Amino acid sequence: MTEYILITGASSGIGYEMAQLLAAKKFNLILVARSIDKLRKMQEELSKKHGVEVQCFQTDLSDVKSTQELYESIKDNGWRVSHLVNNAGFGDYGSFLETSLEKELDMINLNISSLMMLTKLFAQDMATRKSGRIMNVASLLSFIPLPYYSVYAATKTFVLAFSETIAAELEGTGVVVTTLCPGIVETPFHTPDMRKTNAMSANKPMQAIDVAEAGVKLLLHGRGKKVVGFNNWFISNLPRVTPDSIMMKIKKNLASVKA
Ligand SMILES: NC(=O)c1ccc[n+]([C@@H]2O[C@H](COP(=O)([O-])OP(=O)(O)OC[C@H]3O[C@@H](n4cnc5c(N)ncnc54)[C@H](OP(=O)(O)O)[C@@H]3O)[C@@H](O)[C@H]2O)c1
Numbered sequence: 001m002t003e004y005i006l007i008t009g010a011s012s013g014i015g016y017e018m019a020q021l022l023a024a025k026k027f028n029l030i031l032v033a034r035s036i037d038k039l040r041k042m043q044e045e046l047s048k049k050h051g052v053e054v055q056c057f058q059t060d061l062s063d064v065k066s067t068q069e070l071y072e073s074i075k076d077n078g079w080r081v082s083h084l085v086n087n088a089g090f091g092d093y094g095s096f097l098e099t100s101l102e103k104e105l106d107m108i109n110l111n112i113s114s115l116m117m118l119t120k121l122f123a124q125d126m127a128t129r130k131s132g133r134i135m136n137v138a139s140l141l142s143f144i145p146l147p148y149y150s151v152y153a154a155t156k157t158f159v160l161a162f163s164e165t166i167a168a169e170l171e172g173t174g175v176v177v178t179t180l181c182p183g184i185v186e187t188p189f190h191t192p193d194m195r196k197t198n199a200m201s202a203n204k205p206m207q208a209i210d211v212a213e214a215g216v217k218l219l220l221h222g223r224g225k226k227v228v229g230f231n232n233w234f235i236s237n238l239p240r241v242t243p244d245s246i247m248m249k250i251k252k253n254l255a256s257v258k259a
Contacts, residue, residue, distance in 0.1 A: 001080045002053060005219075006030040008061060008118070009088030011038040013187030014137065017212030018085060018219075019046065025216075028053040030079065032070060033088065034060050055079065061088050061114040062106040071121045083219055084122045086115040086159075087137045091152035093194045104151045111155035116162060123166070123175055130174035135219040136163040140183040140227065143236040144247075146199065146255040160225065167224070178218050179225040182211045183232035199254040203231065 005022055009015040011033035019029055023046040031039045031054060039056035047054050055077075059070045074081065089111045092099055119134055126132025142160035145153035160179055167177035184190075186205040194200065206229055214228045227233040239247050 001078060002028060003080045003082040004028045004030045004053070004055065005083040005085065006032065006074070006081045006118075006122070007085040007087060008032045008114075010042070010056075011035040013189060013208050014182065014185060014211050014215065015085070015087040016042070017208045018087070018215050021212055021216045023050045023052050023054070026050060026052055027083075029055070030074065030081065031056045032059050032061070034058060062110040064109055064113050064117060067114040067117050071118065081122050081125070082132055084118060084132070084134045085137070085215070085219060086118055086134070087215075088114075089137060089155070091149060091189065091191075091194070093148050093152075093191055093197070095148065096150045099151070107151055107155060111152070112158050115159060119162075119166065119177070123170065123177075126175045127170070127173050132174065133176045133178070133219060135178045135180055135215065137215075138163065138179050138181045138225070140181055140232050140236055142179075142181055143227075144239060144251060146251050148197075148255045164225065176223065178222050180211075180215045180218055181225055181227045181232070181236065182206065183227075183229055183235070185211050193257075196257045197254065198256055198258050201258055202254065 005027045007015050007019055010019045010031035019031060019042060023029060031042060033039055036058035043054040043056050046052060057070055059066050061067050090107060092103055115136060136159050138159040139156040141149060141153040142156040145157060163177050163179040170177055184203050184205040185208055187208050211228050214226055218226045227236045
């Protein structure tokens with residue numbers, strides 16, 4: 001049975017770079033996103049360049065029925081997922097009273113529901129085989145939820161809590177669950193409004209390739225969680241040693257639009 005690494009959100013940003021790195025290491029890939037043209041181009045290039053098998057799926061993971069169908073298609077084809085990377089996700093910025101409810105429900109379906117479903121379905125198969133690795137992509141906002149990112153930050157808090165709890169449950173089963181927590185990364189993730197915030201100007205964004213390198217290391221060999229970059233690690237620990245009232249001021253300042 002051919003083994004694959006499945007990457008969601010492989011058409012762009014961190015997922016795209018992880019696909020490049022893993023193909024270069026000779027792993028077969030299942031790539032998932034909505035932009036099928038981009039995935040097909042990657043399929044052609046990566047299989048030609050590295051001699052690996054690449055499958056692609058056009059799936060909208062904000063629709064949980066499609067997520068279930070994705071899992072069933074992979075099973076029907078007889079492909080084995082040895083590693084799962086739940087990377088697809090999107091965010092939004094704005095006053096909670098004004099942001100789009102429809103967008104937020106899609107975000108919860110993508111960032112939480114589909115991530116949880118794929119983790120459950122593939123973890124069950126991996127546990128039966130006593131072997132497998134799952135990496136979920138959370139965020140620095142999992143530690144320091146910023147105002148105006150309310151629903152997005154909460155989805156990423158879910159991802160970290162969920163991944164850490166099941167990592168503990170699955171210890172000793174052969175299934176390893178890890179969590180990648182990037183800070184600000186230069187990708188199409190950021191909306192024009194996000195780019196105007198103090199958080200964006202206060203921190204030099206990391207490059208997607210550098211975050212992908214940390215991700216590949218964590219996926220293949222790591223344990224627990226990885227906050228990528230020393231500055232981000234430092235910021236992630238601030239709430240532990242800073243009074244809530246001061247933390248709230250820092251968070252509001254970071255999330256504000258620069259003057
Ligand atoms: N960039 C940052 O600063 C940052 C920081 C912390 C955490 N993260 C997290 O890192 C992960 C990757 O983000 P990125 O920065 O690489 O952003 P990106 O370049 O915008 O990539 C997002 C990926 O998710 C896919 N995607 C979006 N909606 C989807 C849907 N409904 N169904 C299936 N696929 C979908 C996109 O493909 P299609 O549009 O083709 O579907 C794309 O491949 C996300 O989980 C994000 O929350 C990013």
